[in-house]
């Protein structure tokens with residue numbers, strides 16, 4: 070961590086940025102949201118508001134943190150000289166925003182080191198739920214909170230009693246593989262919740278509203294802030310086979326049940342190679 074870094078100052082800035090962008094997304098949502106473009110597949114949309122939210126975040130950071138780098142979902146990477154990188158998801162849960170399903174958030178985090186979830190040091194972050202205003206924040210070593218209330222992850226004694234969040238990718242081939250893994254998981258747990266925004270899922274683990282979460286294929290911006298909230302709330306956050314959390318797999322939850330889930334996912338080869346893409350992901 071660069072000398073002189075104040076993680077509580079970074080937490081406050083992340084909160085300010087996420088809430089301001091959240092206000093834009095909340096008040097600027099048109100009655101009918103249009104898809105401006107698609108990305109990895111035909112069902113991976115970008116809206117004008119994704120772009121507007123990220124533009125706001127980038128402009129604020131250019132003014133307040135000009136020496137920091139930026140890694141954002143919708144724009145070009147911005148290099149920096151400070152050793153810090155801001156990791157931005159202007160709307161996490163874009164499909165929910167598009168359809169009007171009330172689970173989408175602005176996610177803002179700042180990390181030290183390489184902008185790679187398996188190698189960075191997350192320093193501070195904020196996840197701001199746009200529809201209802203819930204705001205989760207975390208600072209490295211400073212704990213996690215939601216709307217000022219300290220968070221402590223908790224979990225049941227067994228996997229069979231666990232409520233598990235997950236998500237599915239935009240590619241049909243990946244969804245096929247994820248469904249095969251789900252067939253192994255679903256009979257072993259209390260139930261599954263697919264809420265559609267990883268950042269919120271991870272925060273819910275931090276507050277005990279989900280016991281466990283796993284997902285393959287998260288982008289750095291999906292994971293950066295919510296993963297720190299879960300970790301600072303005392304949850305274990307990682308990947309499979311001793312890896313850190315990242316695109317191959319992200320798992321979060323309280324011990325000891327999270328260890329059972331990791332073992333189950335490893336036995337199911339949940340982060341293993343997939344067959345070649347079979348279609349346009351529709």
Ligand code: LIP
Nearest residue numbers: 161162163236237238265266267
């Ligand atoms: C979404 C994630 C979600 C995942 C979706 C998508 P986006 O992020 O938050 O958990 O299942 O496939 O990746 O694309 O809305 O920023």
